Amino acid sequence: MKQAAAPPDAQWSGPVHAGVKAPDPILLPDPALRFAATAQRLDKLAAGHPMDAWLRFMARLARAQHVVATTLGPATALSPAVVAQAAEARLPPLAADGHRREAIWQQGLALLLEYIDGSDLPLAAREAMEQLRRSEAATLDQLADDFLRGELAATDAGVVVYVAAALQVYFTCSAARLRIEGLRLLEQRALCPCCGSPSVSGLITATGVIPGTRYLYCSLCSTAWNHVRAMCITCGGTRQLFLQGIEGDPGVIKAETCGDCHTYVKLLYQQHDMQVDPYADDLASLGLDILVAEDGYGRHAPNPLLLMG
Amino acid sequence: MPLTRREFIKFTGLALAASSLGMLGFGESGEAQAAAVRPFKLTRATETRNTCTYCSVACGILIYSMGDRAKNARSNIIHIEGDPDHPVNRGTLCPKGSALLDVVHAPTRLRVPRYRPPGGTEFKDVSWDYALDRIARLMKDDRDKNFIAKNAAGTTVNRWTTVGMLAASASSSETSYLTWKAVRSLGMVVFDNQARV
Numbered sequence: 001m002k003q004a005a006a007p008p009d010a011q012w013s014g015p016v017h018a019g020v021k022a023p024d025p026i027l028l029p030d031p032a033l034r035f036a037a038t039a040q041r042l043d044k045l046a047a048g049h050p051m052d053a054w055l056r057f058m059a060r061l062a063r064a065q066h067v068v069a070t071t072l073g074p075a076t077a078l079s080p081a082v083v084a085q086a087a088e089a090r091l092p093p094l095a096a097d098g099h100r101r102e103a104i105w106q107q108g109l110a111l112l113l114e115y116i117d118g119s120d121l122p123l124a125a126r127e128a129m130e131q132l133r134r135s136e137a138a139t140l141d142q143l144a145d146d147f148l149r150g151e152l153a154a155t156d157a158g159v160v161v162y163v164a165a166a167l168q169v170y171f172t173c174s175a176a177r178l179r180i181e182g183l184r185l186l187e188q189r190a191l192c193p194c195c196g197s198p199s200v201s202g203l204i205t206a207t208g209v210i211p212g213t214r215y216l217y218c219s220l221c222s223t224a225w226n227h228v229r230a231m232c233i234t235c236g237g238t239r240q241l242f243l244q245g246i247e248g249d250p251g252v253i254k255a256e257t258c259g260d261c262h263t264y265v266k267l268l269y270q271q272h273d274m275q276v277d278p279y280a281d282d283l284a285s286l287g288l289d290i291l292v293a294e295d296g297y298g299r300h301a302p303n304p305l306l307l308m309g
Numbered sequence: 310m311p312l313t314r315r316e317f318i319k320f321t322g323l324a325l326a327a328s329s330l331g332m333l334g335f336g337e338s339g340e341a342q343a344a345a346v347r348p349f350k351l352t353r354a355t356e357t358r359n360t361c362t363y364c365s366v367a368c369g370i371l372i373y374s375m376g377d378r379a380k381n382a383r384s385n386i387i388h389i390e391g392d393p394d395h396p397v398n399r400g401t402l403c404p405k406g407s408a409l410l411d412v413v414h415a416p417t418r419l420r421v422p423r424y425r426p427p428g429g430t431e432f433k434d435v436s437w438d439y440a441l442d443r444i445a446r447l448m449k450d451d452r453d454k455n456f457i458a459k460n461a462a463g464t465t466v467n468r469w470t471t472v473g474m475l476a477a478s479a480s481s482s483e484t485s486y487l488t489w490k491a492v493r494s495l496g497m498v499v500f501d502n503q504a505r506v
Contacts, residue, residue, distance in 0.1 A: 020399050048343040054330055054338035070337040121413065122334025153313040158332030160312070198315055212393035212400045219314065224488045228394045229372060234317075243354045243373075246346065254354075263317050286339075287346035289320040295351065298317030308328040 023213040030224035035066035042282035064115040077177040087184045092196035109166035128159045164304040171221035190233040192218035198301030201282040206270040217278035232258035255292045265300040360479035369395025473499030
């Protein structure tokens, strides 16, 4: 380039399949696939699993979520101005604890409870469903607020599973209606750029533009966002990071433990199993959580369907 | 303690009874899971970022090693792959880079300084002390003999043009800065690093 000449526009002019590309920073969920995929995967994982009863129940819940996500009309989409304002301030546009939920989420919950066939479920699970059916709208909203703000009483750990499932559907459908061009990653890279919730697990891809990229999957709105690998998502530490797995397993799931802040996040390697699902496999790998917890590590954030006081 | 969905939680076999799983009547599943993992141990691997040693492109790599660094055990490199987060190569590697693991474990890999005297036919292993003393001696002799303090016009130039140096490809900006400071202070002008070739 000559002095004072026009600068190159840095656009790749070679063949479209060549050149070094950057991974998509954000992947918005598809409500028509998200819950069906989780249900299918849970069914597969439940076979011969020590927790088969729980996983089959979770699969049933995911199938009910799928019905709600595909039959219920979507919530009103956020106006582009609101999204732009949030992106400008580096805040999540659908902030879980600040967003004004529309009443449609309660219709979703009612539909969810209606669709789950509870006849052969344990008594406690059926009672929790009955309790929710009888609750008034204000009570349900209070329960949802407490869940989203982390102020739930420990005795509600059972009931909240259905509420969390209905909120997952509501937020997933809302996130799916956002326009991806308007979104930005947050400065806190461990939080979802759509709703500001923590992730449920990380997926190391084996396909796509850049195989090997890590995507964190939102525990609430199912959005996936890119996060640098080999770095603790809690404290950003890199010095004392270990990938821990259960001896003799196929290596699909590893816990990335950080010796600096003593937390871990689960990573799923698509390379070893293309069917892996960030939500189903997280629930089914509770054994790894138990072993890593015994080593003194705390989990980055819980799965909303398995809360613990 | 309130139920949180943001803070760290610890799963233990006992605490599962008070979790969502236990509260909905699936306590047996939790107990079965805790019992099922009891006989198993955890494996540990480390994932480390580095730069490929080969050429000036300086691709990012991820190096996996087994062994616990904290427990004084020898760690063993088990796998090397392209770093998907590195803007230069985004996870890709050339055939040479893909074979880095074999370089690490090559039996012919250079581990100690070797020396072949002028007129000699074979290399022999020497100590680091010997090698560094010898290099320093030869550099000093050459610099004393060929150093140019002033040019023909009498301007101070402080040049040493008879010896050159080529630094490695895996150079960060800081390494390059140090290379410059160390070598340029001797008056050396013929030097570069492989990362710029």
